[in-house]
Amino acid sequence: MGAVKNKRMPRAVRERQMLDAAVRTFGQRGYRAASMDEIADLAGVSKPLVYLYLNSKEDLFTACIRREAKALTAAVRAGVQPGLPADRQLWDGLRAFFTHTAENPDGWAVLHLQARTHGEPFAAEVAATREELVVFVTQLIAVAAREAHRNPSLPDREVAGLAEALVGAAESLATWANATPGVSAKQAAATLMDFAWAGLGNLMESRPWSGSGPADGLHR
Amino acid sequence: MGAVKNKRMPRAVRERQMLDAAVRTFGQRGYRAASMDEIADLAGVSKPLVYLYLNSKEDLFTACIRREAKALTAAVRAGVQPGLPADRQLWDGLRAFFTHTAENPDGWAVLHLQARTHGEPFAAEVAATREELVVFVTQLIAVAAREAHRNPSLPDREVAGLAEALVGAAESLATWANATPGVSAKQAAATLMDFAWAGLGNLMESRPWSGSGPADGLHR
Amino acid sequence: MGAVKNKRMPRAVRERQMLDAAVRTFGQRGYRAASMDEIADLAGVSKPLVYLYLNSKEDLFTACIRREAKALTAAVRAGVQPGLPADRQLWDGLRAFFTHTAENPDGWAVLHLQARTHGEPFAAEVAATREELVVFVTQLIAVAAREAHRNPSLPDREVAGLAEALVGAAESLATWANATPGVSAKQAAATLMDFAWAGLGNLMESRPWSGSGPADGLHR
Amino acid sequence: MGAVKNKRMPRAVRERQMLDAAVRTFGQRGYRAASMDEIADLAGVSKPLVYLYLNSKEDLFTACIRREAKALTAAVRAGVQPGLPADRQLWDGLRAFFTHTAENPDGWAVLHLQARTHGEPFAAEVAATREELVVFVTQLIAVAAREAHRNPSLPDREVAGLAEALVGAAESLATWANATPGVSAKQAAATLMDFAWAGLGNLMESRPWSGSGPADGLHR
DNA sequence: CATGAATGAGGATTCATTCAT
DNA sequence: CATGAATGAATCCTCATTCAT
Numbered sequence: 001m002g003a004v005k006n007k008r009m010p011r012a013v014r015e016r017q018m019l020d021a022a023v024r025t026f027g028q029r030g031y032r033a034a035s036m037d038e039i040a041d042l043a044g045v046s047k048p049l050v051y052l053y054l055n056s057k058e059d060l061f062t063a064c065i066r067r068e069a070k071a072l073t074a075a076v077r078a079g080v081q082p083g084l085p086a087d088r089q090l091w092d093g094l095r096a097f098f099t100h101t102a103e104n105p106d107g108w109a110v111l112h113l114q115a116r117t118h119g120e121p122f123a124a125e126v127a128a129t130r131e132e133l134v135v136f137v138t139q140l141i142a143v144a145a146r147e148a149h150r151n152p153s154l155p156d157r158e159v160a161g162l163a164e165a166l167v168g169a170a171e172s173l174a175t176w177a178n179a180t181p182g183v184s185a186k187q188a189a190a191t192l193m194d195f196a197w198a199g200l201g202n203l204m205e206s207r208p209w210s211g212s213g214p215a216d217g218l219h220r
Numbered sequence: 221m222g223a224v225k226n227k228r229m230p231r232a233v234r235e236r237q238m239l240d241a242a243v244r245t246f247g248q249r250g251y252r253a254a255s256m257d258e259i260a261d262l263a264g265v266s267k268p269l270v271y272l273y274l275n276s277k278e279d280l281f282t283a284c285i286r287r288e289a290k291a292l293t294a295a296v297r298a299g300v301q302p303g304l305p306a307d308r309q310l311w312d313g314l315r316a317f318f319t320h321t322a323e324n325p326d327g328w329a330v331l332h333l334q335a336r337t338h339g340e341p342f343a344a345e346v347a348a349t350r351e352e353l354v355v356f357v358t359q360l361i362a363v364a365a366r367e368a369h370r371n372p373s374l375p376d377r378e379v380a381g382l383a384e385a386l387v388g389a390a391e392s393l394a395t396w397a398n399a400t401p402g403v404s405a406k407q408a409a410a411t412l413m414d415f416a417w418a419g420l421g422n423l424m425e426s427r428p429w430s431g432s433g434p435a436d437g438l439h440r
Numbered sequence: 441m442g443a444v445k446n447k448r449m450p451r452a453v454r455e456r457q458m459l460d461a462a463v464r465t466f467g468q469r470g471y472r473a474a475s476m477d478e479i480a481d482l483a484g485v486s487k488p489l490v491y492l493y494l495n496s497k498e499d500l501f502t503a504c505i506r507r508e509a510k511a512l513t514a515a516v517r518a519g520v521q522p523g524l525p526a527d528r529q530l531w532d533g534l535r536a537f538f539t540h541t542a543e544n545p546d547g548w549a550v551l552h553l554q555a556r557t558h559g560e561p562f563a564a565e566v567a568a569t570r571e572e573l574v575v576f577v578t579q580l581i582a583v584a585a586r587e588a589h590r591n592p593s594l595p596d597r598e599v600a601g602l603a604e605a606l607v608g609a610a611e612s613l614a615t616w617a618n619a620t621p622g623v624s625a626k627q628a629a630a631t632l633m634d635f636a637w638a639g640l641g642n643l644m645e646s647r648p649w650s651g652s653g654p655a656d657g658l659h660r
Numbered sequence: 661m662g663a664v665k666n667k668r669m670p671r672a673v674r675e676r677q678m679l680d681a682a683v684r685t686f687g688q689r690g691y692r693a694a695s696m697d698e699i700a701d702l703a704g705v706s707k708p709l710v711y712l713y714l715n716s717k718e719d720l721f722t723a724c725i726r727r728e729a730k731a732l733t734a735a736v737r738a739g740v741q742p743g744l745p746a747d748r749q750l751w752d753g754l755r756a757f758f759t760h761t762a763e764n765p766d767g768w769a770v771l772h773l774q775a776r777t778h779g780e781p782f783a784a785e786v787a788a789t790r791e792e793l794v795v796f797v798t799q800l801i802a803v804a805a806r807e808a809h810r811n812p813s814l815p816d817r818e819v820a821g822l823a824e825a826l827v828g829a830a831e832s833l834a835t836w837a838n839a840t841p842g843v844s845a846k847q848a849a850a851t852l853m854d855f856a857w858a859g860l861g862n863l864m865e866s867r868p869w870s871g872s873g874p875a876d877g878l879h880r
Numbered sequence: 881c882a883t884g885a886a887t888g889a890g891g892a893t894t895c896a897t898t899c900a901t
Numbered sequence: 902c903a904t905g906a907a908t909g910a911a912t913c914c915t916c917a918t919t920c921a922t
Contacts, residue, residue, distance in 0.1 A: 033338075048905090161412075162414070165415045172384065172388020172391060176384050187377075192385055195416070196415070227886080228920090234886095257913095269887075276914080277912095448901080448906060454906085472691075475892085477891075489907060497892065553776060556773060557690055608831065616824045634818075712882090716918085717918090885922100887918085887919085889916090890915090893914105894910105894913100895910090897909095899908105900904100900907105901906100
């Protein structure tokens, strides 16, 4: 009883409806608990059609992961302008990230919660996306180091850990912001930016990160 | 066929064996995918005995969550000495946290991945534990602020966000460290401590956090 | 392996086959002892199909009760002509009742034995049907009283008791007739009619009830 | 947690406790739904002891049936004085019957509802008892016929049917009286006595059965 | 005697998946 | 294309029953 049954739609449209339904169902119920029946129902199509187009539950879930992963990285990329200074890029990226996850809570749940919970076919899929973000952050850190004329560059492993920590914090904050009424994407981004750029120690001494871009009131 | 079948053991022992098997199975397969058959098998007992002692799959999972949550918070608490400076307490807590999660990867998977993925009975259970850690970190930040004679205290929501970010980063790093060969608990703790205390900005300027305790070469 | 497996039948037909099998199995084994496996097998379908159409064991049993109850009351109603004198109506009703129960022993067992033995969902269901019969008999007694120009009408509770006794006797006789070879529906009806209308006392004095309708040799 | 655990009681007493618990449980839950666990618990003993004394669930149920059957027939017999006129004997027997079933509802449920519902081992057991009552009633009818100097005696099959109807009516009324608040054993007996002895026909003409014994206000 | 420990066997229910139309 | 009909294979859970102490 999900959507109205429209007969004879082009395949691409039908597939999108199915993926929409699947993302929503997987995101809310989890991979195992979601039933193909419910998904087909929510998509407004018959079950055999789902199998015809998407092959199997596993493939369907993989397709969901791929679509949502692509959407997330695209959103982050679209939010960032390569030429700007590193901290500005980070700030822009974080805002895009938090905005997108807030607008697509089910997709985010699929990526962050569900996909990692279930065995190898899926964890690998999502790990690749995550890696992409980590690499993006890693490069930003490297750029920032260059910009700061920092001589003895940080060891790679150290940088990897920092990027990992930053991405992990972002992921947690995204889930937290989704679950906490009254926390906007912008606030989440600001909190993390402070945390990441200035560090707690500096915050204690009242020196929050203040942005390096144009004075457009980046946060607060 | 998991363990050797030792007949006639006292209830407490059997119960522990069952919980061990359950944590391992739930941690690796997830709540839904784990079967009571596999758990009973791994524990070296028959299924009815599992039901006799632990009641139901739901109750068994809850018991796992409770046990692992208690163990984790106990480990962190045991690693921290209340009298020391805030940054030292944070450092000690992080080391205890990463050490414990590294030593109990399945328990950590149950808490961080599985329990949050499945509906209300369990999410609430684990949220309470997480809250405990967040509160601990929140208080540390407050103490640090006092120690730094910081006058206009940070707004509560800000502090909450920071604590959330820190805990989230720790959680992510724990999972990352578990999955990355060659990353020790100490290194994970050091990375996060740098990140949290100094911030990326300072790191760029070569001013990593260096510890406030006795000069015992806390890290690096 | 009960029936021949005819594939692809319309739903209504399959549902009837399932109910037939269920009535037979429940009637012979009882609610608890009957297994869904046996019912599905006897119906010549797989278990999931039974669940798809009938939902659950409880619902299946309820459906059996409803169908058999409706069939029984319909049979009795069809056997009785409202315009005739009360004793003739009673006679016709009894014959229809005994005929139907003799032709549907399993259905009768479900109604009389099994449904009343198991808790509330079912007992209520069958009680309603029984009440219908009791009311029917109660009204007949009242009509008979009017026909006999009996002045001080019998107290209601008394009439209720009498109707109850009559229905109870009929139920018992139906089961007895089913179990005793050589006892026909007609004989059972005649015995009860004598018993009910004339009473033992009159029978002793050789005055059996002889019918009030046309001289068609109603019995004997 | 049923009864207080009294250690070291003579076997006869323990067995009685078990049977009491079993009758109650079987009467209320039914044979299949009753669990040995619940029975042992209610009896205040351990399960192995039940098996030691009563062998198996089947044997236990059979023992219940036997005990309750014996108690019922004994009660009826004790209520009847062989020398008295037939209708007085019937009246006394009915009163004893309804009194006993009212005082032992669980025992009556075991005999009338549960035992007949389940396969051969039990149905036969209870059928024997029922037969005993039917024979008793059959003989009463024969005696009454002699007393009434009725010449052409009723055919045997006819008498058997009448006895069956009377016993059936009694059984139904017993269950009805148990379920209907405000109906006493005496009232039930009176209703049935009217019905059986006078017949509905006579009742219409205001000639209820009035008893043949001493004028002690037998009913009403 | 009495019991805590333990299990084999079975039963209700669900689900991903496939044909025949 | 689209679907109603159908199922093999699990999965959770319960219960009568038995030993070793």
